[in-house]
Amino acid sequence: MSITRLIGRRTIRSFSHITTLLTFASMLLRMLYRRPGEGRTLVRRVALEQIYYTAVQALFVIIPVALIIGSAIIIQFSKLSGQYDLGNIAVILIVRELGPAITALLIILRSATAVTIETGYMKVLHEIDALEMSGINVLWFICIPRLVGITTAILFLFVVFDIVAIIGGYAVVWTVTYLPVGNFLRQIAGAITVADIAVGLFKAVCFGITITVTSTYHGLNVQKQITEIPVAASRAAVECFFYCLVINVLISALFYL
Amino acid sequence: MKWIELEDYVLPVSGESPRLERFSFSISKGDVCWLDTGVTEYAHLFFKALATLAYPLEGRYHFVGECLDFLKPDSILQVKKTIGYITTPSALISNRSLRENLTLMRNYTDNDLSARIDDETFDLCRHFSIADKIDLRPEDLEQADMRSAIVIREIRKATRLLLLEKPEIYLGHAGFFLYDWLLRSLMDKGVPVVFTSDDKNFIDSVSNRALVLHDGRLHERQ
Numbered sequence A: 001m002s003i004t005r006l007i008g009r010r011t012i013r014s015f016s017h018i019t020t021l022l023t024f025a026s027m028l029l030r031m032l033y034r035r036p037g038e039g040r041t042l043v044r045r046v047a048l049e050q051i052y053y054t055a056v057q058a059l060f061v062i063i064p065v066a067l068i069i070g071s072a073i074i075i076q077f078s079k080l081s082g083q084y085d086l087g088n089i090a091v092i093l094i095v096r097e098l099g100p101a102i103t104a105l106l107i108i109l110r111s112a113t114a115v116t117i118e119t120g121y122m123k124v125l126h127e128i129d130a131l132e133m134s135g136i137n138v139l140w141f142i143c144i145p146r147l148v149g150i151t152t153a154i155l156f157l158f159v160v161f162d163i164v165a166i167i168g169g170y171a172v173v174w175t176v177t178y179l180p181v182g183n184f185l186r187q188i189a190g191a192i193t194v195a196d197i198a199v200g201l202f203k204a205v206c207f208g209i210t211i212t213v214t215s216t217y218h219g220l221n222v223q224k225q226i227t228e229i230p231v232a233a234s235r236a237a238v239e240c241f242f243y244c245l246v247i248n249v250l251i252s253a254l255f256y257l
Numbered sequence B: 001m002k003w004i005e006l007e008d009y010v011l012p013v014s015g016e017s018p019r020l021e022r023f024s025f026s027i028s029k030g031d032v033c034w035l036d037t038g039v040t041e042y043a044h045l046f047f048k049a050l051a052t053l054a055y056p057l058e059g060r061y062h063f064v065g066e067c068l069d070f071l072k073p074d075s076i077l078q079v080k081k082t083i084g085y086i087t088t089p090s091a092l093i094s095n096r097s098l099r100e101n102l103t104l105m106r107n108y109t110d111n112d113l114s115a116r117i118d119d120e121t122f123d124l125c126r127h128f129s130i131a132d133k134i135d136l137r138p139e140d141l142e143q144a145d146m147r148s149a150i151v152i153r154e155i156r157k158a159t160r161l162l163l164l165e166k167p168e169i170y171l172g173h174a175g176f177f178l179y180d181w182l183l184r185s186l187m188d189k190g191v192p193v194v195f196t197s198d199d200k201n202f203i204d205s206v207s208n209r210a211l212v213l214h215d216g217r218l219h220e221r222q
Helices: A003-034 A040-056 A059-081 A086-124 A127-133 A138-176 A184-191 A194-220 A228-256 B040-050 B073-080 B098-110 B119-127 B143-157 B172-188 B200-206
Strands: B002-010 B023-028 B032-036 B058-063 B083-086 B161-165 B193-196 B209-214 B217-221
Touching: A003 A138, A003 A194, A040 A086, A040 A138, A040 B098, A059 A086, A059 A138, A086 A127, A086 A138, A086 A184, A086 A194, A086 A228, A127 A138, A127 B073, A127 B083, A138 A184, A138 A194, A194 A228, B002 B040, B023 B217, B040 B161, B040 B193, B040 B209, B083 B143, B098 B143, B119 B143, B143 B172, B161 B172, B172 B193, B172 B200
Parallel strands: B032 B193, B032 B209, B083 B161, B161 B193
Antiparallel strands: B002 B023, B002 B058, B209 B217
């Protein structure tokens, strides 16, 4: 097979895959908008469980990560900038870019792979069939709670990450180093705008939808073999991360260029 | 009146799995069909077609006279929840207790989170000796207990059709007596049944129709 044909075939396959994911996303969003009457209470409970697993349990991971990244950035840029632009740099790096991206990465590592594996197992062990045979809509019962749970969790963790990285990072640097970061918090307050927070939150929502759609799609797409599950989990994680990076760049370009 | 009718049905080929050639099949109240097939995969595929778990490449599915639209999953779900599906692939939901598994359908339909099992279901749990294991998850149960729970769940909802795979061995010899009694009581009520079995006595005593499914071709034995 010639290299051109190979590239062409891969491109077509990728576009087809992205179109399928977009169709799946639109099905989920339509269902979320429609909110069928049956199963609402159960779906709400599963969504709350998902928020607990994805947001509350992830706090023990995101807080140290935010502290480490926040202090590292403040240390590096306090030397480099001589304090003048430290607030601006912190806002640009942490609130606009790293906050949503690192939060998404942690959610992908902790929850997206778990969701793919869980739904993959449910598919292989015929539990999805069992749900359907009980008259339960799988998209409504399995995917929507994860969509709501993961998106809410990313929003919450994004805010936590920003606060811990900026304030915690500042506290760490102020406590353990002699670097001159005296005006840092005032500079942050002057640099941050409502648009920065709104764009960060918008990114978090987009990441939540992307991660849930990609991970549940790969889980539900597992067919018969249990050996398909690790492959699906790996593909889901890589795709989630790649799509989130692309979306991050697109949103940044849209709002800040 | 035909309760379920599959007309000019063709089931898709997927990889190495078997396919069913174009066939038509109907079942009415009181029909008890024995499915004679040498290969389990064919039986599974046929059961999946009847349970609307496998969508056809061509053909129509009539449910109580109404043609189903497979592009409308909600209407298909209404059909699924009236069909009892007791086969080897039938499963319990593993991250929920036995009690939650047995009440899941009612909780979903009625938007009710109470895990109260109705008296009739609980009596069945007692008869199948799983009443004291009701709050355990499937991973903590023996296979026979899991299958007993599946039988109870499916029998309690089966009003239009019951699909059974080898009932004589599904619960083992110990559980067959009770299972057999339950099946016969449903058959007496006129619930149509399609089943596979190797037990000649059982076949002769319950079936009034015989289907042959060999090499993907389905026909009725006269």
